[in-house]
Amino acid sequence: MRSEFISFNSEDRLEHVLRTMAKEKITSAPVFEGEDYTGVVSEIGIVDFLRPKKFTLLWKKNKPSPIEEMNLILVGQIAKKSSVILKPDQELIDVLSKIVRRPYCIPVFDSGKVVGIVREEDIIAFILKEFVKEDVQEAQILDNSNMQTEVDLLYDVVRQKGKIKLRDAAKQLGISEKSCEKLAKSLAEHQLITMEYTFFRGLILKGVSHEKK
Numbered sequence: 241m242r243s244e245f246i247s248f249n250s251e252d253r254l255e256h257v258l259r260t261m262a263k264e265k266i267t268s269a270p271v272f273e274g275e276d277y278t279g280v281v282s283e284i285g286i287v288d289f290l291r292p293k294k295f296t297l298l299w300k301k302n303k304p305s306p307i308e309e310m311n312l313i314l315v316g317q318i319a320k321k322s323s324v325i326l327k328p329d330q331e332l333i334d335v336l337s338k339i340v341r342r343p344y345c346i347p348v349f350d351s352g353k354v355v356g357i358v359r360e361e362d363i364i365a366f367i368l369k370e371f372v373k374e375d376v377q378e379a380q381i382l383d384n385s386n387m388q389t390e391v392d393l394l395y396d397v398v399r400q401k402g403k404i405k406l407r408d409a410a411k412q413l414g415i416s417e418k419s420c421e422k423l424a425k426s427l428a429e430h431q432l433i434t435m436e437y438t439f440f441r442g443l444i445l446k447g448v449s450h451e452k453k
Contacts, residue, residue: 241355241356241357241362242357242358242359245269245345246264246266246269247271248260248269248272248281249273250272250319251273251315251316252314252315253313253314254286254310254311254313254315255311257286261283266345267284268282268283268359269357270347270354271319277347277353277354278321279319280319280322281315281318285318285319285320285344289317289318322344322346322347324338324339324346325348326349327348328350328355332363345359346359368431368432369391369395369427369430369432372391372426372430375426375429390415390423391427393413394413394420394445395432395433397413398427398433398446398447399447404445405442405444405445406444407442407443421443431448432448433445433447434448
């Protein structure tokens with residue numbers, strides 16, 4: 241589950257939604273009216289909403305696309321309540337059975353409020369991290385008691401920051417730069433992050449998205 245995510249207000253216009261989705265490289269996001277969850281907007285949902293047979297009045301023969309009318313559309317008109325929801329304490333096997341064939345993010349509810357979302361890429365990242373932990377344990381990079389925590393923390397730090405210097409990540413985790421670099425290499429080998437060596441700034445760690453394009 242990711243507790244930090246892109247979301248939209250039900251009054252946001254279609255252009256803003258599409259620009260944001262393209263910029264953030266996401267294909268779906270939850271929609272709220274104030275603090276209340278109203279549904280999920282997705283690329284496939286937008287296409288379905290605008291398809292000619294369903295929205296005939298917008299598509300006129302003398303126009304290649306009704307762009308002016310499209311820009312009046314609010315995301316609240318498009319968002320659909322997810323038929324599937326998750327809880328923070330659910331096991332992976334339950335999540336897998338619910339997320340399969342769902343072309344959108346799934347909201348995670350706790351006490352009636354959305355506290356996070358789950359995307360297919362989160363499942364892939366979780367599984368890849370388990371492979372990393374196995375490699376780290378076999379290589380004895382860290383004490384077994386700290387290994388799982390450090391792998392998760394480093395991955396989360398890089399994903400949240402987008403990019404971060406190795407020495408800053410090591411300092412934030414409270415481990416040596418050497419141990420941090422070994423962890424980073426394991427994460428990079430499993431395509432969870434990338435490592436870029438620079439002359440002036442040293443080693444830079446960057447996040448990787450597994451969102452389907």
